[in-house]
Amino acid sequence: MAEARSSAVPPQPDRSGPRPGRRRSRSHLGVHAVLIPASLVMVAPFVWQLITSLKTLSSATRVPPSLLPEGRWENYRQVFQLLPFGDQFLNTTLMAAGRTAGQVLLCPLAAYAFARLRFPGREVLFGLFLSVLMVPPQLFIIPQYQIMASLGWLNTLQALIVPGMFSAFGVFLLRQFFLGLPPELEEAARLDGAGPLRIYWFIMLPLARPGVIALSVLALLWSWNDLFWPLVVNTDPEQMTLSAGLSALQGQFQTDYPVLMAGSLLASLPVIAAFALLQRQFIQGIAHTGVKG
C-alpha cells in the first residue's frame, strides 16, 4: 500500500540504475481503460440503491426508471416503523461487540501458549483447534441450537454472542503472529523474573497488536454480516439482528423497495464507515488469511 504511494513519485533515473522495461512515467491509459468501467460496475449497484432509497414507491416502479434521486428521506424513518429497526440495530451492535471482545480476549492467550510455551500434548491440542477450522460451520449448528434451547437462551442476546466468542481462526491467525516475534525480549523479561502472564500481557500482547487489530476488524465484519446463526436462534423480531430482520421483510407480499433499500443501506452503513476508517486493517486482515497461512 505504501508502495503504491511511493512509486507515484516522479522517476529518478540516475539513482535506481537502468530499468529499461519499467518506465515509470508511463501513463497507463490502457490500464485505466479497463479499470474505470470495471470499478463503475462495482459501485453502480450501491449508487442505484441510494437513488432508489430516496424515491417514492410509485416513482421507483415507473417505467422507464428515472436515474435522478428524489428527496424522500421519509423512507429512512419508515424503516423504523416497518421493523423494530432500532432494537435490531442494537442487537447487532451488541452481538458484534460481544463476539469481538470475547475473541480478542481469548484468542491471543491461547495463540501465545501454542506459539511460545512448552507443554505436553501441545501439538495434539493445536491439531484439535485446527480441525475446527476445517469443518463447515453448518455442522455445529443443530447441537449449538440445542445447547441454547436447553439453557433457555433462545431469543436472547447471549445466544447471539456466546458461541461466536470462540474462534479457532483467531487462535491460528495470532499464533502465526507470535511465531514471528523476536524471542529476545521475552527471554530478557524472564531473566528479570517475570512470569508467563506478565510476559504475555506487558511484552508479547503489545507486540502482537497489529495481529489483534486485524482479528478484531475481521471478527466485527463477520459478526455484523452473519445471517444463518441469528436467523436460527432468534426468531422473535425484537431479538433479531439486522440481517435476519431485513431478510424477513423481503418475503412479504408487496415489497416496498425504496424503504427496503433505505433499510439495507442503513444496516450496512456502520461496516462501510468502519471500512472507510480502518481500510488498512481490513485489507491486511484479509491478506493475512491468505498469504501467511
Add this chain to the structure above:
Amino acid sequence: MTLTSRPGGRPRRRPRRDRVTEALWGYAFIAPAGLGLAVFYLWPVVRTGYFSFTEWGAFGGHTWSGLDNYHRLLSDPEVGRSLVNTLAYTALGLIAIPLAVVFAALLNRDGLRGAGIYRTLFFLPVVTMPVAVAMIWRWLYNGDYGLINHVLAQVGIDGPNWIADPDTALFALVVVGIWSSLGYNLVIFLAGMQAIPKEYYDAAAIDGAGPVRQFFRITLPLLSPTAFFVSIISVIGSLQLFDLVYVLAGSGQTARANPAFPRMETVVQLFHDRAFATNDRGYGAAIVMMLLVLIIALTALQFRLQKRWVHYG
C-alpha cells in the same frame, strides 16, 4: 499468583519445576478458548454425526434409525437437485479467480495513479452485509422495474425476469457471487504479487521481456500457490452458499412461489429448511454430513491436482 522464576542465579538448563510450571501456564492459557471450542464446536460435530442416524419426532425426542436418513438422501430428488445447483454454482464461480488475477495485475502496475481508490471500490462489496447485497441485486434483477433490463432495453434486448426464470436464475446468482467476492480474492492476489521479488522483473526487463511476457513467465507461475489457496477457499465457500439464495430466491412461501427456485436451491438451503423449518433434524444432520464429505472430497481432489499446476519457488 505464584511467579516461579526468581531474579538472579538462574541456571542454564531450566529445572524440572520450571518446566512443570510453564506447562501449567500453557494449559491455563488455552483453557478458556479451548473449553469454548470443545463445547460449542468439537462436541457438536460428534453430536451432528450421531444425529444423522436418528429420526426426530414432532416434539423434539429422537430415536436411533440406523442408515435410514442416508438411504433417504440417495433417493431424494431435492437432494440431487440441490447438489447439482451447488456444484454448478461452485464451478462457474471459479471464473472469479482469473478475473481477480487480471485486475490484481493491473492494479499492481508501478506508479498507477488511483490504485488505492480502485482497490477500495473493488473491496466495497466484500464488507457490505450480504443480505443488503442480495437485496440490491434483487431490485436490479427485477423483471419489470429493474435497472438491468432497462439498460438492456436501450440496446433492444428484452431481458428476462432474471431470478424468477429457471433458465437465468443460476447465472444471475453466479454474477452476484463473483461481484461480491472479487475484491476479497483481489486483495489476496495483490499481497501475493507484492511478495514476488522485484529483481525478477528487472532481470526479465533487461532480457527484453515486456509486461505481458513478464506476467506469464514470472507473475503467474510465482502466484500459483496463492491461486491454489484461493481456489481451495472459494470452493469451500461456494459449497456453503446460503445468504445470497436466501434473499434472492426467497425462503419458505416466497421460495415455493418462485418458479426458478428448483434451479437455485443449494445444499445448505435444503439443510436450513429440513433442520429448522420442518424440524426434521436427523435428516438435516445427514444433509450436512453429506456436505462435509463433499468438501473433503473436493479439497482432496484439488490437493492431488495441484502437482500439475502449482509451482513452489
